Amino acid sequence: MQPGALPASQHHFENNMTALALATVLEGCIGETLSALELAAEVDDTAAVGVDDKLTELLMKNTETIALDEGRHSSLAWRTIHWVCRVDSDACNTVQRQIFGVSTLTEAVSKRLPAGNVEIQEAWTRIHETLVPFVTALDRAKIAKATRVYCSSPNTTFDKSNNGANGVLEQLTDNIIRGVVCGVESRTFTETN
Numbered sequence: 001m002q003p004g005a006l007p008a009s010q011h012h013f014e015n016n017m018t019a020l021a022l023a024t025v026l027e028g029c030i031g032e033t034l035s036a037l038e039l040a041a042e043v044d045d046t047a048a049v050g051v052d053d054k055l056t057e058l059l060m061k062n063t064e065t066i067a068l069d070e071g072r073h074s075s076l077a078w079r080t081i082h083w084v085c086r087v088d089s090d091a092c093n094t095v096q097r098q099i100f101g102v103s104t105l106t107e108a109v110s111k112r113l114p115a116g117n118v119e120i121q122e123a124w125t126r127i128h129e130t131l132v133p134f135v136t137a138l139d140r141a142k143i144a145k146a147t148r149v150y151c152s153s154p155n156t157t158f159d160k161s162n163n164g165a166n167g168v169l170e171q172l173t174d175n176i177i178r179g180v181v182c183g184v185e186s187r188t189f190t191e192t193n
Contacts (some may be wrong), residue, residue: 017091021084025099028077030108033127036070036172037120038113039063044167064168071172075179082135082180092136100132123173130177150174151182 043064051057085092099105109124133142 017084017088018094021081021088021091021095022098024077024080024084025095028074029081029131030099030105032070032077033074033176034109034112034120034124036067036074036176037123037169039067039070040123040167040169040172041117041120043067044119044169047167067168067172068175071176072179074176075183078131078135078176078180079183082137082183085136096136100128100136105132119169123169126173127176131180134181146177146181150178 043060046056046060051060081092081095084095105124105128109121113120130146134146137143
């Protein structure tokens, strides 16, 4: 058994940077990020109750791999928005106005996740509170600080709110943020502006 051919892309942006940016934010920055966080939390929840058979252990490992891969897709989406904001201020302003408001981002997670999923909500909040100002360049001091904090120590986990436990959710959150903040384009932007 093997995967078949992927269906043709249904995305037609027709040189419309705003349409590209809006689709990227909805599908990548929000959709991919939340999917990755949900998978990571599932792995952590399963690990917390204990693994007592090889099949569950294998499924957990595969799910962790998928979550971390989805995190790389999420980082790519956020880096794409960073690029859009550098090359098209109108598209960037539209994204900020229509999607990047705190209430819109909070609503996105509340629609997607069951109430009471505090760990995912905290991870999501940390990601969007760090990355929205970073990718839209709203606050250059925050950009410089994020670069110093996240890129200076690549093997450190920065969120210690769960008493030092370093689960997949926490690792993924750091990976997504680092994948954006420490990306080559991000460093170049910070250094040259």
